Amino acid sequence: MILDKIIRQTKEDLERRKIEYPLEWLGRSLAYNNYPPRDISPYLKATKEEPYRIIAEVKKASPSKGVIREDFDPLVIAQSYEKGGANAISVLTEPHFFQGNLEYLTQIRRYVATPLLRKDFIVDKYQLVEALVYGADFVLLIATALSRKELKELLEYTRHLGMEALVEIHDKEDLTKAIFAGADIIGINHRNLETFEMDMNLTEKLMPLIPNGKIIVAESGVECKETIAHLSKVGADAFLIGEHFMRQANIEEALRAFKKVD
Numbered sequence: 001m002i003l004d005k006i007i008r009q010t011k012e013d014l015e016r017r018k019i020e021y022p023l024e025w026l027g028r029s030l031a032y033n034n035y036p037p038r039d040i041s042p043y044l045k046a047t048k049e050e051p052y053r054i055i056a057e058v059k060k061a062s063p064s065k066g067v068i069r070e071d072f073d074p075l076v077i078a079q080s081y082e083k084g085g086a087n088a089i090s091v092l093t094e095p096h097f098f099q100g101n102l103e104y105l106t107q108i109r110r111y112v113a114t115p116l117l118r119k120d121f122i123v124d125k126y127q128l129v130e131a132l133v134y135g136a137d138f139v140l141l142i143a144t145a146l147s148r149k150e151l152k153e154l155l156e157y158t159r160h161l162g163m164e165a166l167v168e169i170h171d172k173e174d175l176t177k178a179i180f181a182g183a184d185i186i187g188i189n190h191r192n193l194e195t196f197e198m199d200m201n202l203t204e205k206l207m208p209l210i211p212n213g214k215i216i217v218a219e220s221g222v223e224c225k226e227t228i229a230h231l232s233k234v235g236a237d238a239f240l241i242g243e244h245f246m247r248q249a250n251i252e253e254a255l256r257a258f259k260k261v262d
């Protein structure tokens with residue numbers, strides 16, 4: 001089971017980091033943090049002027065596709081995203097399966113003003129403190145990977161630290177967990193994290209079950225404007241897009257083309 005494998009590896013790494021940088025040290029660097037997290041909701045909620053928002057992802061590789069982009073400079077990519085008009089930027093920080101790095105967050109934060117998502121497999125409060133210290137505005141919490149209680153506690157701690165969470169779901173059971181936890185921003189992942197199978201109808205299927213007032217993010221497999229137009233009509237506020245942009249020679253132009261409302 002790939003998800004189990006990633007979580008196991010994540011926990012192993014975490015034990016090492018906790019010894020190397022105890023929480024007290026990590027907490028101390030917060031005193032020097034010049035980048036307090038921003039309130040992310042206004043960046044993601046659809047409005048009349050901006051009927052859909054785009055979270056563009058910095059992702060070198062994935063377990064389903066291997067290396068997606070050879071010519072990979074996270075800062076240059078993030079700057080292209082910013083110039084192209086991204087509403088937020090998702091930074092993969094998981095090192096083994098996605099070839100990400102926590103340092104990318106800090107690098108990008110220093111030069112880019114667009115809000116940043118720490119995209120990782122978060123299972124521990126320690127990772128939330130890290131997210132804050134390294135410059136994230138919001139974090140991903142994956143309902144499938146957490147128990148009801150864990151999800152609720154991690155979401156509460158995220159807010160305690162002044163951040164918000166994008167709570168990712170893939171089925172009704174995840175949705176129940178997300179609502180129980182008090183999620184305000186719900187990501188519907190079209191990709192099954194176990195089988196990598198895609199269901200591009202999932203947003204449409206789950207939408208009627210989601211209470212009013214939540215911000216909805218459609219995630220994965222979005223590669224054309226037709227999909228965006230359709231899913232935004234169905235009720236998605238924002239789109240999380242990685243691979244499509246990572247495969248472009250001109251990332252900025254590709255993003256601008258998606259942002260242009262027809």
Ligand SMILES: O=P(O)(O)OC[C@@H](O)[C@@H](O)c1c[nH]c2ccccc12
Nearest residue numbers: 189219220221222240241242243244
């Ligand atoms: O590259 P895509 O198909 O546009 O998908 C982006 C994003 O949704 C995907 O990377 C993702 C969604 N949920 C995740 C959880 C962990 C790692 C990665 C992900």
